[in-house]
Amino acid sequence: MWLFQADLSGLRVAVLGAGKIGSVFIERLSGHVREVLATGRRPETLARAEELGATPLRDNARAASLADVVIVSVKPHHLPEVLREIHGHVSGKIVVSIVAGVRRATLQEVLEGATVFRAMPNINARVGGSATAVADSGDYDPKSRAVVEALFSRLGSVYWVPEEWLDPWTGLVGSGPAYIAEIIDGLVLGAVSMGLPREVVYRAVLDTLKATAELLANSDRHPAVLRDEVTTPAGTTIHGLKKFEEMGVKAALMSVVEAASVRGKELGDAIDAEVRRRLGLARRER
Ligand SMILES: NC(=O)c1ccc[n+]([C@@H]2O[C@H](COP(=O)([O-])OP(=O)(O)OC[C@H]3O[C@@H](n4cnc5c(N)ncnc54)[C@H](OP(=O)(O)O)[C@@H]3O)[C@@H](O)[C@H]2O)c1
Incomplete structure (x- = not known):
């Protein structure tokens, strides 16, 4: 039961990385939000995003500047460059990363001023059947929470869970x-x-x-x-x-x-450490 029921219809949502899962966001959000902006590198990625109902853009910084909510859905090795590009364009906005492994604290450290969420949907989102975990930090303002809840509800069910659950969640869901x-x-x-x-x-x-x-x-x-x-x-x-x-x-x-969850944690720790290294952030105690 949420204090606020978010109305998505006035929102501009940027999907940075219109790949397999990014395309699902475009499909499921188009027509339910004011506009979906989508980025990618290859012309065919942008053409497909446009076919699915998004406004295609090559420039992540411009997409982030125009949007109210930014969804980051690139592969982990592309994340540092994308974070560098949008840093400075997301203050006061909601940023949701669905990138496996990379910890919320790492994202928040780079994207000062933004309200950063971390979520893990699955491919069943294509039919509105994702069981999406969203890491619950406890200090989110109710309006931002409601917006994230409403956005991911377009993909299926939403579970607010402690962030430590996201790696095992990846192994199960x-x-x-x-x-x-x-x-x-x-x-x-x-x-x-x-x-x-x-x-x-x-x-x-x-x-x-x-x-x-x-x-x-x-x-x-x-x-x-x-x-x-x-x-x-x-x-x-x-x-x-x-x-x-x-x-x-x-x-x-x-x-x-068990095996997939252990692997999820190993990969998560390694990916987060690598992203931090490439962003020049201090190593984190495990
Ligand atoms: N697939 C899933 O079911 C799923 C579920 C949960 C979470 N995730 C997470 O979602 C992320 C994406 O996974 P995916 O399977 O959708 O991968 P994918 O199909 O490879 O999509 C990644 C997209 O990012 C784009 N991209 C790469 N560098 C970019 C840049 N600098 N600026 C803008 N766009 C850029 C690529 O565009 P080009 O093709 O034009 O290079 C590609 O379309 C991963 O971090 C993964 O952990 C995926």
Whole structure:
């Protein structure tokens, strides 16, 4: 429950780096804000941004000057140059970085005068299904928070979390679509090996996945309750579940998330340190 319900319709939003995720912002914000400005380096990047509804610009500083809210969506190795360009053009504005790894304190140190947010959406934003984490600093003014909440709500759900969660979040939610895609593929291949046609079972597995997620989302029940509901004594499900246990599927899934989260933290620390080094900022104690 927010004190302010932000109205986006009067805002100019600059998307610096109209790549894969930047394009999703353009698509989902166009028509809901006053104007989306988008930057990129290659003519084809700018042409695609324009097709999606943005005003294309080559100059990050100009885009930042014209905008009320600046979303930074370049790869980490391009971040130092972009921060140098927009420094001095974002005072009093909201800047949201979705660049993996780079800490909010680092961004804030360079962009004095701006209200800096750090967020981690995922690619499901394309269909309005991102589970976006936004690092909650606690001292944001309610209006800025409401604007960021409203902007990311265009992409899906918004979770305000401690900043330390963003690296493990990347390992679970950022990488999540890849894990789910692998699980879907495995289930489909199992059916194909039993002689069922791939094209049919693929759609059926997707239907099953979507409806199972909906059933769980619409109830407070633990997933194990749903599992038990469909597990008839001596039936098919218990025979399948026994294989889950024998093959260590649940332990494997836990290890997948742990490994990706540990890697997320390693990468985050390394990326942040490198960005700080390139910006000439003091090393931070870990
Ligand atoms: N992809 C995702 O699902 C996702 C999810 C969460 C967070 N992120 C974060 O979002 C960032 C972008 O990821 P991505 O997958 O969208 O990468 P991407 O497709 O490579 O997009 C990056 C874009 O930045 C542009 N760019 C590079 N240097 C620039 C500069 N100096 N000024 C303006 N634009 C510049 C590139 O333009 P040109 O193509 O014209 O060179 C490119 O279009 C990364 O930091 C990543 O951690 C991505």
